[in-house]
Amino acid sequence: MKKIILISNFHLGIFSCILKKILKNFNIEIIEISMAGVETIHMLKSERGKNHSVFIWMNPNIISPTFNKALMNELIESKDALNEIELFLDMVVECCSSYSSVILPTFHLHNSDRHYGILEMRKNLGVRNLILEMNRLMIEKFNNHQNFIVLDSSFWFQDSDAYSSKMWYSAKVPFGNSVFNYAAKDVKAVQTAIKGNTKKLIICDLDNTLWGGIVGDVGWRNIRLGGHDHIGEAFVDFQQKLKALHNKGIILSICSRNTESVAIEAIEKNPEMVLRKEDFSTWKINWDDKAKNIVSICEELNLGLDSAVFIDDSVYERERVKDALPDVAVPNLPEDPRLYPTIIASMNCFDSISITDEDKSRNKMYQNRKKENESRLNKQKFKSPEEWLSTLNIKVLAEELNRVNYTRTIQLINKTNQMNLSTRRLTDVELKIWADESENFLWTFRVSDKFGDSGLTGIASLTLKRDEAIVVDFILSCRVMGKNIEHAMTSFLVQRAKKLKAKRIIAVYLKTEKNKPCYDYWKASNFIKKNKSTFVWDLGKEYLKQKFIELNEVQLS
Amino acid sequence: MNKKNIYNLLFLAVDSINESLQEDKMIKPDLNTKIYGKHSSIDSLGFINLLVVFEEQLSEKMEINIDLFDEISNVESNFSTLNDLSQLTIKLLNKKK
Numbered sequence: 001m002k003k004i005i006l007i008s009n010f011h012l013g014i015f016s017c018i019l020k021k022i023l024k025n026f027n028i029e030i031i032e033i034s035m036a037g038v039e040t041i042h043m044l045k046s047e048r049g050k051n052h053s054v055f056i057w058m059n060p061n062i063i064s065p066t067f068n069k070a071l072m073n074e075l076i077e078s079k080d081a082l083n084e085i086e087l088f089l090d091m092v093v094e095c096c097s098s099y100s101s102v103i104l105p106t107f108h109l110h111n112s113d114r115h116y117g118i119l120e121m122r123k124n125l126g127v128r129n130l131i132l133e134m135n136r137l138m139i140e141k142f143n144n145h146q147n148f149i150v151l152d153s154s155f156w157f158q159d160s161d162a163y164s165s166k167m168w169y170s171a172k173v174p175f176g177n178s179v180f181n182y183a184a185k186d187v188k189a190v191q192t193a194i195k196g197n198t199k200k201l202i203i204c205d206l207d208n209t210l211w212g213g214i215v216g217d218v219g220w221r222n223i224r225l226g227g228h229d230h231i232g233e234a235f236v237d238f239q240q241k242l243k244a245l246h247n248k249g250i251i252l253s254i255c256s257r258n259t260e261s262v263a264i265e266a267i268e269k270n271p272e273m274v275l276r277k278e279d280f281s282t283w284k285i286n287w288d289d290k291a292k293n294i295v296s297i298c299e300e301l302n303l304g305l306d307s308a309v310f311i312d313d314s315v316y317e318r319e320r321v322k323d324a325l326p327d328v329a330v331p332n333l334p335e336d337p338r339l340y341p342t343i344i345a346s347m348n349c350f351d352s353i354s355i356t357d358e359d360k361s362r363n364k365m366y367q368n369r370k371k372e373n374e375s376r377l378n379k380q381k382f383k384s385p386e387e388w389l390s391t392l393n394i395k396v397l398a399e400e401l402n403r404v405n406y407t408r409t410i411q412l413i414n415k416t417n418q419m420n421l422s423t424r425r426l427t428d429v430e431l432k433i434w435a436d437e438s439e440n441f442l443w444t445f446r447v448s449d450k451f452g453d454s455g456l457t458g459i460a461s462l463t464l465k466r467d468e469a470i471v472v473d474f475i476l477s478c479r480v481m482g483k484n485i486e487h488a489m490t491s492f493l494v495q496r497a498k499k500l501k502a503k504r505i506i507a508v509y510l511k512t513e514k515n516k517p518c519y520d521y522w523k524a525s526n527f528i529k530k531n532k533s534t535f536v537w538d539l540g541k542e543y544l545k546q547k548f549i550e551l552n553e554v555q556l557s
Numbered sequence: 558m559n560k561k562n563i564y565n566l567l568f569l570a571v572d573s574i575n576e577s578l579q580e581d582k583m584i585k586p587d588l589n590t591k592i593y594g595k596h597s598s599i600d601s602l603g604f605i606n607l608l609v610v611f612e613e614q615l616s617e618k619m620e621i622n623i624d625l626f627d628e629i630s631n632v633e634s635n636f637s638t639l640n641d642l643s644q645l646t647i648k649l650l651n652k653k654k
Contacts, residue, residue, distance in 0.1 A: 013602040018577045164609065170626060171605045177577055 105153035226272030239274035254283035291324035390548035421474035469497035
């Protein structure tokens with residue numbers, strides 16, 4: 001079994017516990033040597049484990065008597081302290097070179113003493129300046145040893161409980177638990193990188209993830225991105241973080257429910273876009289199940305699912321992917337997009353032991369491969385979209401137009417582009433006049449599932465002409481598209497048309513630049529296609545209901 | 558000072574310590590859980606860590622600063638559970654009034 005040997009001059013018990021917990025799936029034995037002196041490093045020489053790692057976390061005052069004097073603000077010669085540190089570093093190289101990895105944190109102070117205060121960075125005076133020089137020496141010393149990793153310990157001291165004098169005096173543990181948590185995460189990142197399990201691919205959603213708003217509805221000019229807008233700026237920053245990862249060799253791809261031409265137009269034409277088409281090695285922009293698309297992306301790029309990180313603002317999509325593809329990492333994004341940049345920048349799953357030129361040009365290589373091989377078959381077996389949807393407890397509540405839902409209805413009628421049969425736009429008064437006619441009927445649809453209430457997101461209306469019920473509006477917000485709500489709404493309309501004694505129900509699709517998803521839906525529905533844009537259902541026949549959607553109607557008292 | 562607040566802070570401290578422990582080594586958040594002496598569910602370092610985190614919770618959330626370590630050494634023979642720790646805390650706080 002692989003071992004990690006932890007050595008420190010202070011008590012490592014808490015760090016060791018955290019590390020055991022965080023590495024529990026790594027099959028690694030943790031050996032702790034607490035309260036060790038510098039001479040303990042010699043013991044490592046006899047261990048000589050090729051597969052083992054060693055983590056050396058020593059106070060510089062244990063290593064360098066001169067540094068110890070500096071801590072008492074005695075005047076010292078920096079070079080004396082640096083010579084002592086160099087002797088220690090040479091000993092580490094001599095004793096540990098045969099280990100698969102030798103991990104040392106940068107030197108740091110073990111308390112928050114101010115020493116020379118505002119003069120701490122002055123050369124040959126400040127203790128912190130001396131630590132900087134010691135760290136520079138360590139980095140240079142280990143630079144030619146691929147298996148030596150210097151971790152930047154300054155990341156570990158960002159919380160208010162970083163130093164704990166109570167723990168120090170009671171148990172010789174100088175830090176609060178937060179420091180050990182950060183340190184353990186870094187050690188895990190090293191082990192992950194050694195195993196070659198570093199994430200290589202980011203699969204990203206577009207609407208409300210790379211930019212604010214729904215491009216299919218608002219158009220590429222009106223998405224929230226950059227400009228004098230705090231949210232727009234956050235999305236630009238988020239894209240910059242992704243671009244930075246891309247620059248160090250992480251492959252970017254897109255998985256989005258959108259019309260491909262509309263989304264690509266936004267990527268190409270919006271001047272605030274940081275990421276451009278050429279930054280993405282591949283994309284699946286369509287109305288298919290995202291889990292299926294992710295499998296397809298990984299197959300195309302010839303990467304395992306465990307190499308991928310999926311980033312999406314929608315909890316529904318995230319849970320679907322977590323459920324269907326447990327190997328894919330799916331970080332939880334906060335609701336506030338201003339926090340996205342910090343989340344992505346602090347992820348350590350992209351850390352690697354080394355970065356080569358090949359890493360940096362990896363995206364280009366995959367782009368070329370995309371050109372060569374445009375399609376691959378999805379052979380992965382996972383829960384089908386229908387099976388997944390059946391676990392969601394989807395509820396649809398239909399309600400006639402009324403004073404309470406009126407404003408939202410007007411908004412949906414005038415805003416929705418993609419799943420919109422006729423794209424008729426109405427003013428407040430026009431809708432009122434239309435709805436007051438006895439042959440016209442309009443219902444709203446509220447959608448909820450186990451992840452929450454999506455609110456009023458659908459509208460459908462009929463007008464009765466002799467024995468025919470004509471579908472006038474058929475509108476669904478893209479927030480809930482892909483959950484088969486369209487089918488539930490159609491089934492509802494069929495039932496209502498029957499009650500109105502109609503013999504046929506007819507949907508006439510009016511093409512716009514953006515409503516192809518609506519056409520695709522009707523084409524795939526059970527309705528009979530009569531001509532290029534007319535779909536008919538004979539009400540003498542039973543229309544199949546969606547088994548996994550509970551459809552109810554609000555009964556007016 | 559509310560007894561319930563003391564319990565809440567104590568269980569917050571237990572939760573915080575449990576974050577660093579593997580599942581089979583976690584402290585059961587129950588007043589009868591032994592945390593000191595024979596059959597304790599944690600080792601001595603875990604116990605010290607629990608006291609420190611609990612003291613920090615008291616200081617941060619209730620602005621009360623007490624030294625539980627000193628007091629425990631006085632009552633060692635009768636001290637073993639989370640309930641003993643909460644009772645000791647209440648006694649100390651009453652003394653401070």
